[in-house]
Amino acid sequence: MPLKTNGRIGQSALLLLLEEDCAHIEEQLQLSNWQFCKGKVGSMDTHKVVAAIETAAKNEKIINKDLYREGHALYHAIIEAMQGVTRGQVQLGSMLRTVGLSFSIVRGRPYDEPEEGEWIAVSLYGTIGAPVKGAEHETIGLGINHI
Amino acid sequence: MPLKTNGRIGQSALLLLLEEDCAHIEEQLQLSNWQFCKGKVGSMDTHKVVAAIETAAKNEKIINKDLYREGHALYHAIIEAMQGVTRGQVQLGSMLRTVGLSFSIVRGRPYDEPEEGEWIAVSLYGTIGAPVKGAEHETIGLGINHI
């Protein structure tokens, strides 16, 4: 069940956000026939972060909006990524903090065996801090799920 | 209090682990006079992951091993990074899972104002999964603290 040498679904999702110039990542993903999209969301509400990512995933047809199965896989990947961002309590404004995040979603086949099927990675990168300009530091999150 | 344009301490720590070739990241860090180190640790015990990072930070003189103040800053950065890795419970073997991680530590001045002083970033990237070769997926974590 090893991961493909060039099949790092999480690494791709992360580099889409972290590289100054991520054109070569996008090319590689297209060559692999992997689906992906990027977006931004800033909010004091966790539910708005979740909604922004779900909407992007559906609009960009990364997931089939009519299948709960796919929404369920995506939801858990988002919440896992938010745990990296929030580190302890998946709360933002209710704890007087806010986030400004870029997100990426990648759907592909990271394992050599075809039976391992498709997986989805959600990556979040940006800042978290007080609702005051500059009173913030960087944060990352990654959630991966079978889909 | 804005982050410097080229002062992304977390991004640097993450790219040290995620880039195939991170020589340019290392050069940039050296130009900034920022301290950093990298290492690897695989374990089913959270405390061994913590110990490996603390030992590297002390041996590489990223932190002063005689100051609790610096050990305290590092410890909380490590635990925050582990929350991204474990996503919910900071437990490994006790929940029948194991990690194989690369880690990086970066210490520097990410803010324009000199009074904002030094900060430390701990980044973790690798795999988490069952204690069976290949039954694993990628995971990331980042903790940032003032030091």
Place this chain on the structure above:
Amino acid sequence: MPLKTNGRIGQSALLLLLEEDCAHIEEQLQLSNWQFCKGKVGSMDTHKVVAAIETAAKNEKIINKDLYREGHALYHAIIEAMQGVTRGQVQLGSMLRTVGLSFSIVRGRPYDEPEEGEWIAVSLYGTIGAPVKGAEHETIGLGINHI
């Protein structure tokens, strides 16, 4: 301190929700002189779920509404049951999810020794998911406390 053979307070609370026809459970509870009630609540707010159960318990006289002691026992049983329902973060709408739940409360003496006194069980069963019809799966919770 063993549980009575027919003194499973949690099992009774759960079967009141899970059985198609729970008349025999209700009879058994009445024979034991145990108090119980059932109700329903659907919400995106955890506090509304808590309030619905507290109100039912007071209206049905399962607990004495004038005793904090009894309200305290019930509250912790409810929150413990909600942890089974939410599995990680006791949050609903703030994480963009909703529940449709049946609940039952049972108060009785599950232990042979009279000194073990009365205990209370709160059970929750229903669905949790996105605020979209059908995008949901089942969930359960049980909290038990001395009263």
Place this chain on the structure above:
Amino acid sequence: MPLKTNGRIGQSALLLLLEEDCAHIEEQLQLSNWQFCKGKVGSMDTHKVVAAIETAAKNEKIINKDLYREGHALYHAIIEAMQGVTRGQVQLGSMLRTVGLSFSIVRGRPYDEPEEGEWIAVSLYGTIGAPVKGAEHETIGLGINHI
């Protein structure tokens, strides 16, 4: 995406543990061509509870032991069920408590649409308490995942 009227995968898993006589539940599951198994595990170690359920699922061919995808789905369902059992911290002996649990695993198609595919439910029921005979009360857990 509605659940089938007779397609309650979680309810079936729970009733396999809670009914005195669950023969009719087993028959219904066999008629639906859903796979299921039951077992018991008592331990002060969470990882032994996880291992017991994983082993049963593989031995009874509820999941394909060679597919990480299926092991990943099962693992998260187990941990979610353990959150209902432990209500707050997925820890047993490290918090001086122990469990005696029955478990059931059901794999089937709870939704009307064939595209919603297979799901897995893990249910746990038994007692949790001090490592002293009788110093314990009942506990429940249910985890559901797409597979």
Place this chain on the structure above:
Amino acid sequence: MPLKTNGRIGQSALLLLLEEDCAHIEEQLQLSNWQFCKGKVGSMDTHKVVAAIETAAKNEKIINKDLYREGHALYHAIIEAMQGVTRGQVQLGSMLRTVGLSFSIVRGRPYDEPEEGEWIAVSLYGTIGAPVKGAEHETIGLGINHI
């Protein structure tokens, strides 16, 4: 249901640990006919902290060792106090940290109404930190339950 003016069970438990000279607290507790005891425990294992407090409570007859009801009330008060001490994960050595704690247990009637009955308070005060002399800071915890 108001707390008595001089009926602060938590305050008493805390001051037993925090005052240089707590003789007047002890006198006040004796005048109220409230039971209490004090002790010390240092460990990297949460379960040893729990066991030390439970043993003291039974030996000093603060609780009846033959009643699960009372052990249950005490256990939850201890775990709640440990959450103040550990602030996030009820783990010590598994996260490479250790505690040196004083503890106090107080059992009494903090409310004016006799029907509110007895309550128990567990207080913990001491240091938490790395397993290195001096690399530690202070920590507090308080758990209160009806008994």
Place this chain on the structure above:
Amino acid sequence: MPLKTNGRIGQSALLLLLEEDCAHIEEQLQLSNWQFCKGKVGSMDTHKVVAAIETAAKNEKIINKDLYREGHALYHAIIEAMQGVTRGQVQLGSMLRTVGLSFSIVRGRPYDEPEEGEWIAVSLYGTIGAPVKGAEHETIGLGINHI
């Protein structure tokens, strides 16, 4: 790195709230040239508790309001103190409970070595319970951080 004999920053913060007459604590703090302040806050919103403490700390010049570094140290100390108060989920009104708290903040040098620098302690003491007069019990919290 030992704590000074009379350098208990947490103990001071706690006694400022717990002693009937805390004038001698205030004198001792003034003699040590340690900064401190006290205040009160009652709310069903965690973010209002956080804001009240942050505002007091800035107004009383315990922290420099223009330095994120100091705000960051304070924020984490507050959240750690809130974990003692809430014992499990840093949530109030969303779980149908409210707090009435006194708070104290102390900034000083608790260690013998001058290099260990300044630390900050945030202490919270008061009641937590249902939004009904008297349906509440005591609660404590303490967070300590280097600054």
